[in-house]
Amino acid sequence: MADIVLKNVYKRFGDFTAVKDLNLNVFDKEFLVLLGPSGCGKTTTLRMISGLELPSEGQIILDNEDVTQKRASRRDIAFVFQLFALYPHLSVYNNISFPLKTQGIDKKQIEVEVQKIAKLLQIDHILKKKPKQLSGGDLQRVALGRGLIRKPKAMLLDEPIGTLDAKFREEMRTELKNLHIDSGSTTVYVTHDQVEAMDMGDRIAVMNHSLLQQIGEPHEVYSNPKNLFVAQFIGSPGMNFLEMESVTSDGKVLLKFTGDGTTIILPDFLEEKINNKKELSKITWGVRPEDVEIVPEGTKNSLRGAVFVIENMGNHKIIDIKLKDGTLIRVRELPKSKLRIGDNVSITFDMKMVRLFDTESGDSIVFQE
């Protein structure tokens, strides 16, 4: 078990830079999730930690040892692949014991270790089968077993449950999390699914366009996104965005909704943030569905709209309000809400939870370090 440090790491493939200037600390025993859309560099990062790719620049330190130029086989790291990569010609037993066989451990010891792991993962009844005969979940467990048996310094998982069906995914999430707690191994987990990331990660590192966007605990990246990308990538349903312009009237800064010209009076702490950045005029107003309130039409400091779609999710409803210019705002309501499609309503916002972004750069104006 060990911590992993990446210092100013770059990875280039020809003209394409897959990872740019990445600085990342993974703490001992931590479960870190690398989250991002496909092609954002998260898998490349994982492969660099494993040694399957060597960085073009920068340094990788594993357990206080510089392993930047070390090949995968010398790093003592386990890697679970997206499609598991279980050797099809070997039985489950031989798949799991494969990593031990190269270490010259005697057969009896290997058997003891395999049995131990198999019990932990509840796969002791399928040890004689070939991977072809296994279900997705069992494949997953065997792949994990093969990783864990060596007691590696770190476990790296590349979208390991992406191919399973939805219900099973939920189960595996819990199982993986428990397994991480039991084994206490430093884990880096790559996924493009923000639900998975929020659910499993001790911390989440969000990547996009080869750059690390933000790293933090799940609630941090959720409620305090550093930029527009993180804000829209995390959360389901996603954050609502409104295009605003800052205007000054009577010495006070107001925001004007470009859609219908309605101005919104800001609380002091938001006004101050905007004042600090005088040159800004275009501002994106971000607010999560649970921080919007539907109020009777004509309430002060509100935006007008009409109910457009109602999605009943059982324990809550998601109501889409169509504003005058056509912008849709999704609102999370209690299931007992009596609203009907077509109702004219107004919406107000929980000002403490509103996130403001510089529309041009995408950076948050209200980000708290």
Add this chain to the structure above:
Amino acid sequence: MAEIRQYKGIKHYLVIIVLISITVIMMIPLFYIVNTSFRPWAEIKSYPPKLVYEPSIGSYIRVFTARTVYPSGTTPSDEELAAMTWYEQIVYKDTNEEVVRRGDFPKRYANSLLISITTTLLTVILGTIAAYGFSRFKVRGEGNLLFFILSTRMLPPVIVVIPVFLMYRTVGLNDSYIGLILLYTAFNVSFAVWVLKGFIDEIPREYEEAAMVDGYTRWETFRKVVLPQSVTGIAATAVFVFIFSWNEYAFAFLLTRNTAQTVPAWLPYQMGVLGYDWGAAAAGSVLFLIPAMILTILLRKHLVRGISFGAIRK
């Protein structure tokens, strides 16, 4: 429903009839050769051919022996007759000949086996390693190299027979095992690289990466992960290469005389004192067919998968 089933039934039988007809047509030459090899000496050239006859292994004995005819008017004495082995008696009864020594067939057969097996092993080993290299590493000028390798197959080998003959004569490779093995290997490696590259391309890299992360070197990974998974491709390639070198006629005919002569080059020369011995030629052919048949049957599972390779995408 009933009509559909009936229609299906007819179609089913039609397919079977067509398949049987094709099989029969394809089997006729084989049947003819086997049949000829078991005909007694007197029957081989009889016209019209008799359909029913007593099978004889005389032809098989003749292909294994060298014989001379008793001078006309002389016959072996009763003592000599009694001292003859069973096969000498058969030869005497059939053709009035005396067996003088063992024939060349076993030696030619051994030559064929030695050359074909060595060629197959060499080709498969070289081909697998080269294909792995092309499949997994960035090789400078990969496209050109692969084309170059393939280009050796673009002309029929017969075209280079004469130049090869002259070159071999200069360097002293004429009528040598190494000469034929080198030549056959060179011709087949290109084929092997292309076929095996396809197979290895299909094996996901993740398997190797998993093994490398688990502490195996590149070479160990190749042996323990890639090789077992390319068995099908290797088997299919091996069968094709073996059959090529086993059957090869033109080079064997021109480049070998004695030491390294293979069966295809030797078999046509069954001219005896009594005219061309069709029986012995047929018997030799039947025996010659056996190894290729055994190999094909043993590896048929891999072969079918190997031939239909690429037809089905997973």
